[in-house]
Amino acid sequence: MQMLFSGMFIPTLKENPQEAEIISHRLMLRAGMIRKLAAGIYSYLPLGFKVLKKVENIIRSQMNSAGAQELLLPTLHPRHLWEETGRWNEYGKEMLKVLDRHKREFGLGPTHEEIITDLARREIKSYRQLPLILYQFQTKFRDEIRPRFGIMRCREFLMKDAYSFDKDAEGLAKNYDKMYETYNNIFTQCGLEFKLVEADPGLIGGSVSHEYMVLADTGEEELLTCQKCDYAIKAKAEHNLTSCPKCKGKFASIRGIEVGHIFQLGTKYSDLLKANFLDENGKQTPFVMGCYGIGVSRIVAAAIEQSHDDDGIIWQMPIAPFEVLILPISIADDKIMKVSGELYKKLKKEGIDVVLDDRDEQAGVKFKDTDLIGIPIRITVGTKTIKENNVEIKLRKDKNSFKEKISETPCKVKELLKNMK
RNA sequence: CGGGGCGUGGCGCAGUUUGGCUAGCGCGCCUGCUUUGGGAGCAGGAAGUCCCCGGUUCGAAUCCGGGCGCCCCGACCA
Incomplete structure (x- = not known):
């Protein structure tokens, strides 16, 4: 597929829309990533x-490596299923509800414990089919009390929600650990700086639960982190800690954005929904479950909160919309366009996610947009450098650029990419 | 839901206090020419139910009443 900027729908904005106050919201609107409907x-x-x-895709490949299997569950949930667990009322106003033509009630799925457990009770009959981790990517609906911060807290x-099924607590602990590790891998691979905290299971239920917090000043959650080890705890959790219980280090107060939450559910849902399998002794036994959520869209906002400057977004390579942008200073100059086009083709051939800014705009406009959008590697092809058979390479995160021989550029870019992933 | 703020071409705003003539500015958009290394210059042009409904008035973006929408602070969450 051709990635020519001129043909792409990227409506960037020069000014800050007044509807947006926090940085990620502003930058996502300005970079033409999102638009509000309501x-x-x-x-x-x-x-x-x-x-x-x-x-x-990062999440998917990590989940698959952990042996989890992807599926897709419905968005419309019949009322009776949620009544079986008592959550039709318990979830209350937060669940959006709709009627079909026969006036039957459905909820728009805010989470899927009921649905997956119903599937399990119908299909998983034997301990031989366990353990199992199933997951999906799906649009969730929650009628939040106060949606805010753009994509950060949405309705x-x-x-990504995953559910594990085991025959006993030991199995659950194993799967939980596996997910715990997988989540660490996922957030690390996304290039995020994050902390893990113990959490309150809340409405989802269960006993053990951990939250993954991306560190950012605009985070909604206040955390206390140990200055010596990596221990962290929610500030509002009920405790009287003045120093780290692990190493007695001092606490520092920071803020975090919750991007992931994992729970050991135990048999809460399998009990309520009578989801049983036959164990080795031929005895009906409830599934021992865990559930594991990641706010995929929230990660995008959190990544921006964590990494930006006055000019715009600074993407970490693995989640950048493009890895490389080639910026010809003038599209009227045939030599510049020839070099740019050839470079583009070569990088493309190497499987690099590259875009050519072939727009008939002033150089300044293109520079500003590249910075705003936050492409990690920029290759500028200009009259001055081209005479010496050079182009200019600049990393978004760095202040200064450097020159590189045109012929060496694909190699150099590959090397940079390797270091930035 | 309680408290605060906002609503005027696509975006950012002025005008509203003290009602008045054709609703204005910057950016963006279209056409042409000139420019071309950090959001260009000149000329011409398109684009508006001034959030909606009702009221007051000779006359309402502006005053009054009601409603709606959006943002921020609190409870909620991935």
């Missing part, structure tokens, strides 16, 4: 969607 309801434009997909958002 409060807490957003469209993802091609650039935003591309980033979302990159995050999704409609993309979530």
